[in-house]
Amino acid sequence: MPPTDSLSLRERKKTETWHAIHDAAAELALDDDTKHVTVEAISSEAGISQRTFFNYFPTKEDAILGVRTPRVPELPEDFLDGEGLIQRTTELLLTVGRSTYAEGDADRRSLLFEKFPHLLLRRREMMIEGEDLVYQAIATAMAEHPDWSEGLNGHSVESAARMLTMAAGVPLRYLIVSGGMPGARLETGSLTTALDLYQDLYRKLS
Amino acid sequence: MPPTDSLSLRERKKTETWHAIHDAAAELALDDDTKHVTVEAISSEAGISQRTFFNYFPTKEDAILGVRTPRVPELPEDFLDGEGLIQRTTELLLTVGRSTYAEGDADRRSLLFEKFPHLLLRRREMMIEGEDLVYQAIATAMAEHPDWSEGLNGHSVESAARMLTMAAGVPLRYLIVSGGMPGARLETGSLTTALDLYQDLYRKLS
DNA sequence: CTGCATCACTGCAAGTTTGCAGTTGCGCAA
């Protein structure tokens, strides 16, 4: 759990409730002898009403997984300037991807993926959703940026943004695939390695 | 704490919050090195906002003491009939008096009275308030009762109800006084004794 | 196959909590 100080009482209680629901859902789901985890059971375990449950999560699965709708942080003014844009974008994608899960949940999440493989589908969905948000943010930034707003060689900023996001996504996809399990954690260290590899390869081919 | 099952989630949380505030307030107040217990400290300890504090208690003192506004239970149909009306009324007064406090708090309440004698004033106030409610309930019941509604010997039902309540209050006042400390607990056993004494005395004098 | 129960999920009104901007009373320093 992140530091809950410096949050307003309201915000603090909201995260507490979020975690209470997610924890209850995940624990109940991982309980071996649990066949059908009902929303009622989760809600009662978390000490809230069923209606509140659905105020926090659109589906039971999201509660078990602990999914949040991805949030793209405000881009720095100079995000589009200078060297290393692809790398910065990759890091942004990683940040956004991580923002869709409860922090520090990696172990339990692995267990969940093992026991309920269909949750991987949901994970993939969230990834795609996050990528799309990143694309939109970058497209907007490009449209407002003097060096990019005119498009490049007849390509629209939308195309440029889309391509950048795709390219930047490569190292992440690589990591997920080479990590074997898609549920495996993405270490920042291995990301750097993957980025190096990517860039080396890119230079060799161009 | 009373059984919280069979209460709706809403009711349950309300009592939980009530106890959280009262507990925080009482404990902070009893802390030796506490000079000024602020509403802010109590609220923060209880995990609620200051505004919510005042949704539960009109004053800080009431929170420390754990005061509720007294509730008179519905009188049984035959409350006014038959022998022992005074005794029944005394028991009603005791019930109402007890309803103004958190249950099972007697020990801590004694400490509070020791440390903050001015709380006794508040206690007295609540008692009086409760007595008045009992008076009103009985007056209403009398007005609706065929045997009483006409008044007695020219006295109004209000007078009769007031006098009954006064008379019924005697054993309680006796107990409080003879118990030394007004903060002392009222045992049901000693109440019975006091009632006996009262009736004996009454018979002797009449 | 058919009614019936169960469970996920939604809409809405009513109840609760929070944040915030006051107002008031009180002690204390200049």
Add this chain to the structure above:
DNA sequence: TTGCGCAACTGCAAACTTGCAGTGATGCAG
């Protein structure tokens, strides 16, 4: 005395939770 600051307490709108009465999908006994 005057002004200041602190802390109790209030009013109100906005945010949040709850209860409840659904709807629709799925499975299962008869």
